[in-house]
Amino acid sequence: EPTMHGEILSPNYPQAYPNDVVKSWDIEVPEGFGIHLYFTHVDIEPSESCAYDSVQIISGGIEEGRLCGQRTSKSPNSPIIEEFQFPYNKLQVVFTSDFSIEEQFTGFAAYYTAIDVNECTDFTDVPCSHFCNNFIGGYFCSCPPEYFLHDDMRNCGVNCSGDVFTALIGEISSPNYPNPYPENSRCEYQIQLQEGFQVVVTMQREDFDVEPADSEGNCPDSLTFAAKNQQFGPYCGDGFPGPLTIRTQSNTLGIVFQTDLMGQKKGWKLRYHGDPISCPKESTANSNWEPDKAKYVFKDVVKITCVDGFEVVEGHVSSTSYYSTCQSDGQWSNSGLKCQPVYCGIPDPIANGKVEEPENSVFGTVIHYTCEEPYYYMEHEEGGEYRCAANGRWVNDQLGIELPRCIPVCGVPTEPFQVQQK
Amino acid sequence: IFGGQPAKIENFPWQVFFNHPTAGGALINEYWVLTAAHVVEKNSDPSMYAGITALRLADLENAQRLYTKRVIIHPGWKEDDDLNPRTNFDNDIALVQLKDPVKMGPKFSPICLPGTSSEYNLSPGDMGLISGWGRTEKRLHVINLRGAKVPVTSLETCKQVKEENPTARPEDYVITDNMICAGEKGVDSCKGDSGGAFAFQVPNVKAPKFYVAGLVSWGKKCGAYGVYTKVKNYVDWILKTMQENSGPRKD
Numbered sequence A: 001e002p003t004m005h006g007e008i009l010s011p012n013y014p015q016a017y018p019n020d021v022v023k024s025w026d027i028e029v030p031e032g033f034g035i036h037l038y039f040t041h042v043d044i045e046p047s048e049s050c051a052y053d054s055v056q057i058i059s060g061g062i063e064e065g066r067l068c069g070q071r072t073s074k075s076p077n078s079p080i081i082e083e084f085q086f087p088y089n090k091l092q093v094v095f096t097s098d099f100s101i102e103e104q105f106t107g108f109a110a111y112y113t114a115i116d117v118n119e120c121t122d123f124t125d126v127p128c129s130h131f132c133n134n135f136i137g138g139y140f141c142s143c144p145p146e147y148f149l150h151d152d153m154r155n156c157g158v159n160c161s162g163d164v165f166t167a168l169i170g171e172i173s174s175p176n177y178p179n180p181y182p183e184n185s186r187c188e189y190q191i192q193l194q195e196g197f198q199v200v201v202t203m204q205r206e207d208f209d210v211e212p213a214d215s216e217g218n219c220p221d222s223l224t225f226a227a228k229n230q231q232f233g234p235y236c237g238d239g240f241p242g243p244l245t246i247r248t249q250s251n252t253l254g255i256v257f258q259t260d261l262m263g264q265k266k267g268w269k270l271r272y273h274g275d276p277i278s279c280p281k282e283s284t285a286n287s288n289w290e291p292d293k294a295k296y297v298f299k300d301v302v303k304i305t306c307v308d309g310f311e312v313v314e315g316h317v318s319s320t321s322y323y324s325t326c327q328s329d330g331q332w333s334n335s336g337l338k339c340q341p342v343y344c345g346i347p348d349p350i351a352n353g354k355v356e357e358p359e360n361s362v363f364g365t366v367i368h369y370t371c372e373e374p375y376y377y378m379e380h381e382e383g384g385e386y387r388c389a390a391n392g393r394w395v396n397d398q399l400g401i402e403l404p405r406c407i408p409v410c411g412v413p414t415e416p417f418q419v420q421q422k
Numbered sequence B: 001i002f003g004g005q006p007a008k009i010e011n012f013p014w015q016v017f018f019n020h021p022t023a024g025g026a027l028i029n030e031y032w033v034l035t036a037a038h039v040v041e042k043n044s045d046p047s048m049y050a051g052i053t054a055l056r057l058a059d060l061e062n063a064q065r066l067y068t069k070r071v072i073i074h075p076g077w078k079e080d081d082d083l084n085p086r087t088n089f090d091n092d093i094a095l096v097q098l099k100d101p102v103k104m105g106p107k108f109s110p111i112c113l114p115g116t117s118s119e120y121n122l123s124p125g126d127m128g129l130i131s132g133w134g135r136t137e138k139r140l141h142v143i144n145l146r147g148a149k150v151p152v153t154s155l156e157t158c159k160q161v162k163e164e165n166p167t168a169r170p171e172d173y174v175i176t177d178n179m180i181c182a183g184e185k186g187v188d189s190c191k192g193d194s195g196g197a198f199a200f201q202v203p204n205v206k207a208p209k210f211y212v213a214g215l216v217s218w219g220k221k222c223g224a225y226g227v228y229t230k231v232k233n234y235v236d237w238i239l240k241t242m243q244e245n246s247g248p249r250k251d
Helices: B057-062 B155-160 B231-245
Strands: A005-009 A021-028 A033-044 A054-059 A062-067 A069-071 A082-086 A090-097 A107-116 A131-135 A138-142 A147-149 A156-158 A169-173 A186-192 A197-210 A222-227 A230-235 A245-247 A252-258 A267-276 A287-290 A301-306 A310-314 A317-319 A321-325 A353-355 A366-371 A376-378 A385-388 A406-408 B015-019 B023-027 B032-035 B047-050 B064-066 B068-073 B094-098 B127-132 B146-153 B179-183 B197-201 B210-218 B225-230
Touching: A005 A021, A033 A054, A033 A062, A033 A090, A062 A082, A090 A107, A169 A186, A197 A222, A197 A252, A252 A267, A301 A310, A310 A321, A366 A376, B015 B032, B023 B210, B032 B210, B032 B231, B068 B231, B094 B231, B127 B210, B155 B179, B155 B225, B179 B210, B210 B231, B225 B231
Parallel strands: none
Antiparallel strands: A005 A107, A021 A090, A033 A069, A033 A082, A033 A107, A054 A062, A054 A090, A131 A138, A147 A156, A169 A267, A186 A252, A197 A245, A197 A267, A222 A230, A222 A252, A287 A301, A301 A321, A310 A317, A353 A366, A366 A385, A376 A406, B015 B023, B015 B047, B023 B032, B032 B094, B047 B064, B068 B094, B127 B146, B127 B197, B146 B179, B179 B225, B197 B210, B210 B225
16 A cells, blocks of 8 residues: 555565565555655675676666665765665665675665655656646646646637537638637637538638648648548648638538647638539430520539431330439439430331341331332332331331332233234 | 133132033132122032132142122123023123132232223224133143233224124124233133233233223134123223222221
8 A cells, every 4th residue: 555654674674684585565655645664774895887686776777876884874864875766656676685694794775755746847748738636646637717627637628619610601710810819729620511502612822821830741720621521621721721612512511620739829710602503414315405504503404315317215114305303412313314316116117128237227227128029019109118206106208107018010021922914 | 711821810810710510700809809790690609719829739739719708790781591502792701709808919819990081982993901810722621721912903993703503693793892802823811711811901000900891791603713801891880880889897
């Protein structure tokens, strides 16, 4: 159990200590205290570097001292021969003796007490980001006005997070801008616009002054934007290093401004506005868009009309046009629909004639009907050519959709009747 | 056919054979056969074959049988009086509508109808073809189709023909402008050839092409001059009748 003070005596003290002894003491005082260890008697076999018999003082695994020989107080008013002070609350003392035939030694007597440590000044590492307050057995950190102590009870920061901007246009700046921003802070802002608008951030280069990057390019203080799946930044330096206009393609944007303890600068100021999400003006084949605009934005509706000979097929229904709406995600609805050539199907057969099987029966395809010559002829001379028309029918210039007729050839015998003269 | 010679159906692919009584007809399109009224006046369902040269039973079995849908006799045809021999063959023309269309080919092919222009007017001496399986000089009827080339002559010639065994008075025979007289000594149509086409070449066309100028109708005797129904006078009736009786087109 930690104690506030204690005594350590070598074996058999004040009698001579035995040979071949190794004995250690683990000293522990309450946390927040250091240890004052002092020796009032030292009578240990002397040797070079105390190589034979010794008492070692070890703190944190490091030997802080090693004693041997006979020591006496240097001050007549004090019994203390040797003393140590440690800002830690644990210490190990190890006594070692080897075999010796020489005269006998009485060992050592030492005492320790818990002493107060000034955590604010006794250590290299500063325990508090701002104000350090020492008290007996501990310390506490405190913060300047407008700052608050973080949960780690050591660091102070400003309360700069939580602002949510929903207006379609606005301005955001770092705390205290244009005065130096607070150190050791993490400011998180949110821009949340209604669906269908994308956040567009505009920044003046001179409105940005953040502690520049180190030699490895890491920003000690940084401004970062995050939208959907993309991140812009981190940015730092004197003058905004990123694009002066950032189109996020998202209606929400997270802004994080992170600072460390050092090097506060002027900070930054940005403007944003909501830009209606635009949908790309796609050049869909074989169709016309109405209205035809250079730019389409959220909620715009276009009527896409297939050009002659093309149709859009949805399930079993075909039509010559369809509607598409610019959606909040910048995509067109019904984008899967396409104008495709009208299909005229397999041409109907005719009696006493034939039609060649077309490779495809789509708009513009031309087929030819023929009659079974020489016994039939086509009723209309130019009636054999049909074209797959925009209405999905096979159409002839003369007959329209009517099929050609093959008429029997009359009056032509296969073999002429030869009258034999007698 | 008197004075004729053997022919093949390929020479007269429009020739239709009528059985019971033996007679002929002319195919004028896929659905219609033109014949003489007296051939079908007592037979509303004639038995017909097309595409045959010889009338052997085996040939008939392989021939294309034509089935009658309806028989339409010219309204000007006077019905037969059984008690007297027929002496009036005016309007001796009829149409037989077929149930099924004839598939044309080398043995089945229609003959053209005459045009109505004056080019289709026949003059004495114009030569036409007749064909049939009817009586010859030697036989009452023949197995193989026969054909002959006969000249047109004046109606007066036919009027002057004398019967060897008259069954009626010569003045009783009616001869009208609806008839064509044709033939020459020894070349003629005869019994059994009735209804067959009297075919002439279409005027002013390069390739030979025949139209039905007449139908074998009657004669006072065989072997000289015969009387044929003048089809040109009936073209309007033929076309009108076919149009009125054509059902919905099957193609």
